[in-house]
Amino acid sequence: DVKVTQSSRYLVKRTGEKVFLECVQDMDHENMFWYRQDPGLGLRLIYFSYDVKMKEKGDIPEGYSVSREKKERFSLILESASTNQTSMYLCASSSSGVGNEKLFFGSGTQLSVL
Amino acid sequence: TQLLEQSPQFLSIQEGENLTVYCNSSSVFSSLQWYRQEPGEGPVLLVTVVTGGEVKKLKRLTFQFGDARKDSSLHITAAQPGDTGLYLCAGEDSGNTPLVFGKGTRLSVIA
Known part of the structure; x- marks a missing residue:
């Protein structure tokens, strides 16, 4: 069964901490994405990557960075966590190709910043 | 910026009822998910x-893409509690850009 695995389901951190959210996919997908999901705001794209070592800013990159050293792993980094970064974080992957991109999502990480 | 508007935002219905949710945009999409x-x-x-104009059926769910490829609808017949969830539409541009997501319709089917 194909999978996108996020390292933690729940995470509690303190303001100012550096936070790493890890995502691994086993489908040999080229594309990987990080979203945050908040009530009433839907899914908002933070960063994405279409290849190893490559990254692109999404709609809300401020306060975040990413790392993609290997094809299967895409990490989201909160350099200095703040309370407004409390959210559900979803990782997704897809294969490259022409059209009909299908996203496979992980189960999400609920991050609370206190 | 392309936007997808979903309506209604919330829907609570009894088991067995029918419902339709909508996904609308002023932009054309090459496909919609x-x-x-x-x-x-x-x-x-x-x-x-x-x-x-495409119509696809998945058991009791019927999906339709508008003729102009700017909107879509999801119709559920005889809703079941197992249909409960957040329904999201996502549009794909013709270029190599990430999917655009609507904010979703949260459906609750009460037994």
Whole structure:
């Protein structure tokens, strides 16, 4: 069964901490994405990557960075966590190709910043 | 910036009722996808519609893509409690850009 695995389901951190959210996919997908999901705001794209070592800013990159050293792993980094970064974080992957991109999502990480 | 508006935002119905949710935009999309997200899980793709006017059926769910490829609808017949979840539409541009997501319709089917 194909999978996108996020390292933690729940995470509690303190303001100012550096936070790493890890995502691994086993489908040999080229594309990987990080979203945050908040009530009433839907899914908002933070960063994405279409290849190893490559990254692109999404709609809300401020306060975040990413790392993609290997094809299967895409990490989201909160350099200095703040309370407004409390959210559900979803990782997704897809294969490259022409059209009909299908996203496979992980189960999400609920991050609370206190 | 392309936007997808979903309506209604919330829907609570009794088991056995029919319902329709909508996904509208002023922009044209090359394809449109519908995802369902259950509590505590990530969204899962239900269907992709590509051709204007296309209708696809998935058991009791019927998906339609508008003729102008700017809007889509999801109709559920005889809703079941298992249909409960957040329904998200996502549009694909013709270029190499990420999907654009609507904010979702949260459906609750009460037994």
